[in-house]
Amino acid sequence: MPRVCNLHCTDLNTQETSMIPTHQNLGLRTTLRHWVIACTVAWAGVSPAVGGAEAVATDATSLTAQQVQEDVQVLLDALKTLHPALTKYRSAAEMETAFSRFEARGRAARNAGELYLAATEVAAAIRCGHTWTNWRNQQGAARATLLDQQDKLPVTLSLVEGRWVVLASADPAVRPGEEVVSINGMTTPAHIARLMPYLRADGSSDGKRLRQLSHDRPDLSQVDLLLPLLSSPVGGRYRLTLRTSQGVSRTVLVEALTLQDRTKALLAQGVQPPSEAWTFAIREGVGYLVLRTFSFWNDKFDWASFLDEAFSRLQAEQIRHLVIDLRANEGGNAAIGNQLLSHLIRQPLGYLPSQSVTNYERVPDRLRKVLDTWDSSFFDRTGDVEPIASGTARGKFQVKSRPMVPRFISPAATPFAGHTLVLVGAENSSATFVLADLLKRSGVATLIGQATGGNQRGLNGGQLAWVRLPHSGVAVDIPLLAAHYDASTPDTSVPPDIAVTPRFAARVAGVDQEMEAAKTLIAARKSLVAQ
Template structure:
């Protein structure tokens, strides 16, 4: 199939000549946090480009004793972006790294980075690329998709993908005409997000967590965020947290428009930039809700790039008492919003460890909340916590259990499997979908641009067999019998799910539904019964823009093609905006009613 993804290319428009860059760091915030600089401690910087290195510090000095430590770094001619961090090294060698994202220096475009210790970086030279450089990055993107992606046609026809490719080419030409040879990378990010979303695969995305420090600092850390958290229920935006200075948005307020744009129109526009599996629009809407807690959320990024709000935001509101009002609020940074939300609501999760909760409700019903299966990001020993929770509920004689997986996008398969074994009362057979890949050896031209968490994905020749159509299959996994865990729950179980449930959570919901291990309550999950792509992700770095594209390397397919949807719950609870406004939890209410009726 001919899929022309653009005759243009992208390169960073930076002068060739480098120059010295001064780094000045006010250490007062460290002292304000009651962290004393011990006598003999060394303040320094480490980074990825000489004269900096990540394994040794280049010292900073405070010549006048004002608490501001400084040095001037001389970079070689032609140096590009430099990532660095401040480090405090105690006399015994212990290191205290500056928290947050890496800082960025742009030799030749900035002469200094003057700031406080641990402050976010919000002012950097605009990164631009030429039309030629844009074409080079997009050609690399096209080649990587064709060579590596296992499911380009899982949810699309050849004609649909050709149409998306042509649209991308037209958008690139329009950017070249509008900006000449200085196309902002922010415009490329938006354009690429839409093109990637057209693949209709939940694991193919510009994942904000995998972007370089420059992209994070320039696109994700600006004062362009709405000063509230909200939940989307259909096309209705319901406030769940208020970060406005005057506390003008009580929980349950409905936002009717943003800067004169109806919420329904905004959501319809932004849906085109959301990566989800197949026709699962419930997942796309779910991605557009904002909790205000993670470092990057889809609505924040795409709304700011698409609508480019500045300074303030005009809101049309319907307050919880039904009255309508107009309000102008200041836009904020993600960090300021998060800090305000946490200050005003101490019950909000402050870390991934807070996404694990266990308690006993009234009438001896146990409640278990698991907000993430990404247990590698937790300090908590997940296995010990989970087995301990089930041991306690059994010792308490709980007769019913509600497992709340709402808002849980996925994570480690092993973590989901451990939960599954604790829901069983008898052994069950678990099946596995077949695994496929688009390549056996990664083309040499792509290798320098693709990384992952292991390096064994470059050469799969000893793990795959050819299918005869240019694709390859990994060794099939036969069904296995899963026995109940020693502390498995002995009563009735309901599991709450919603459209967030993808990847590992989707597979778990599918097995629960297939085996009858518990009652599924809530909404259709994310994911797709036609199959998923994922397993291992290749991180494709486009060298000129610096953008990083997640490309799944393996596909999972059912024995027979499934429907183009997620897993349907046993008890469907339609999203209810009025219930959210009133502070009710219809899903939990339905689960408790179903458990008590048996």
């Protein structure tokens, strides 16, 4: 009998588009988005859109009281009118407090950076991973403030156990492997506490929030976007207190750099950016499939053939152990997860797509002029909605064309018959959260690592728009659909079957803890078979 998972998540047959598409092709596949943008920051960065948002009138950084008042009201109006899940994780009273704080803070802003911070904070207060000040959509003064200024740290960092380790440095005074103990006199824990209210994630998924404070991930680090606004360089320099692995501390002054200059300096050292390329290899009788992204918008990469060929090779060589690495993969096209699952399941796997709750029937004309999206039909659901009278979505609308009826993933003609281990972590917060949830529910793989991002109460998304504030250029992504969930649904993500706690010392030593755990488990299984 087919198995049906009651999954509160995105529609697995749709392209998940929480991240605005970037210009990629096979030739650029080895370069992460944030390295590309660092070298081409003058590019407008706007994806194809049809919503009709008006262009930002000026690049000036200063704003008048009237301008910020208008921008504040536009964002409040858009969030309250469009967002389908403002109270999924917060009470109505808590959201009103957040809105009031934003209104006061926003009105006090006098430049794009200050308004960007206020907008980022109120978006994060919703506790929705798809509601955020997406840097790709910022325009005018906001974009220039975030991406063009000489105010970035000259180092790249990774946050492990609440401590920052230096990955690479454009300044000879700082060496890779050292710990950054403080920046401008503020300790790392204090910086983290100050940054947390601005970081996006679904519900209680704090691991996802903290992942954004590293550079070894598939997006710009919030260290580069937020830290200069909250703790700017003094006289063009940052004061860093560093500690070596031997415990020796020292304080240095380092010049702040632009994103472009830091990138060029690191490339000149031979420091290569992390790759988004998929890889497959068989080593010592074990298959290793590394899938770093599911986002291939306008890309010629044939992911379906890649997966089919990988599993055909596993079968041809009679490989009995497979490790799938999803740790760097935030999400993208959920159909990729479908196909991967088809190679692992042995019977049809059913799920209930539930992302069909909306807050409106038709977007008011007053908002249309400040909104963009990739499909204008999202803005007019006339005749396609019906009121929801009960449950957690009471007072909202059900989209009739997206009914909650079971759908099924069929197994491949010859599914993989061996043992599958999947490496997961907090980065898995969109389509890969969905995949991790189905893998765990179906029991076809063992998950190793940390709890994923995302949330069992379901993801908001599937259809999104971004509102651009007319004077500052600040933009906020807003999901237009939410998932159905019960009041009893826990505010939690997907826990691993085998938990691995990242250790600072292991990161400094270059030890891949999750992969080592997988190899240890495979060796144990091989030993049992040999007996």
